[in-house]
Amino acid sequence: MSFPSHRPRRLRVNPAVRRLVGENRLHPAELILPVFVKEGLQEPHPLSAMPGVSQHSRESLRRTAAEAAGLGLGGIMLFGIPTAKDAVGSGATDPDGILNQAVADVRKEVGDELVVMADLCLDEFTDHGHCGVLTPEGAVDNDATLLRYADMGVALAEAGVHMVGPSGMMDGQVAAVRTALDGKGFQDVSILAYGAKYASAFYGPFREAVDSSLEGDRRTYQQDPANGAEGLREMELDIAEGADLVMVKPAMSYLDVVARAADRFDVPIAAYQISGEYSMIEAAAANGWIDRERAIHESLLSIRRAGASVILTYYAMEVAAALRS
Ligand code: PBG
Secondary structure: OOOOOOOHHHHHOOHHHHHHHOOOOOOHHHEEEEEEEEOOOOOOEEOOOOOOOEEEOHHHHHHHHHHHHHOOOOEEEEEEEOOOOEOOOHHHOOOOOHHHHHHHHHHHHHOOOOEEEEEEOOOOOEOOOOOOOEOOOOOEOHHHHHHHHHHHHHHHHHHOOOEEEEOOOOOOHHHHHHHHHHHOOOOOOEEEEEEEEEOOHHHHHHHHHOOOOOOOOOOOOOEOOOOOHHHHHHHHHHHHHOOOEEEEEOOHHHHHHHHHHHHHOOOOEEEEEOHHHHHHHHHHHHOOOOOHHHHHHHHHHHHHHHOOOEEEEOOHHHHHHHHHO
16 A cells, blocks of 8 residues: 555644644634623623623623633623613713713723724614614615614714724714724724624524514615625625724634635734624534533634624623633
8 A cells, every 4th residue: 555645633633732833723812702781780690591691780791890800801882771772862872871870880990991982873772772763664774774873973982982883784874983083083993883783582582682673674785695796796895984993793604705805905804703603503502412612612602704804792801711711
């Protein structure tokens, strides 16, 4: 018999050599923790569809932010849940609204140690649960929504946000927010655009996390899962409108879009491992069907390998702690 002249297995023989030739690795600095904070809560409220994740009180949010900074995370992405919701999402632009208060709290706690980010969208604040305001016929009104996003961006900036994440998929949203921020002297507040955001079934658990009242779906504004090129076009427009980073969301089912974006654009690419991706891992692990820690690591590494340099994940703290130990 002849011997193989090429033996890729040589570079896998032991942990030391595998570590040496690893092409990608995770680092706490590129992980962002999404956090839910709910108005009026005294104690954190655990989410049944996302074991291990809670809605926070303002106090527990402050502690979480301090812990995240201590672990060297890259940032924290805040989602606010108001007690009262209305048709235009008034709570989003109220300086005393829960999200704006939370941003101010977190900035006070961590200063510039963490990038403090906020989801810029109305769905947590509207009683109908859509990401924008509605026409009398009940359609999501793109341009009327842009005015609300512009005001929300300014309110968040006044509260001290470092970076806003417009996630409503309205046409022109990045330009509207950029113009409003610049007009008020907030040139240094950056924009992480949820550029390629798909109408995904995997957002399911998030609905519980933000007490969403949405009936129906978001398919007239979020993208069709069938489309890849459309996602690139969306991101291209966002960059032209002034996005500093662009994001693909969800991550795992859209790694092809992440890879194409990383090839094509020079801005940092982010990807969001969303609620349903988290819950799937938790559910399978709880049943003993997969090895939890390995699955978490592998899922994040695959996002990194696809080309995202920034990863939003509910596992950010746990992974950062494991990377440090
Ligand atoms: C919109 C928004 C959503 C998520 C982040 N921002 C929900 C949606 O678009 O339906 C989902 C995040 C997750 O599922 O973890 N404000």
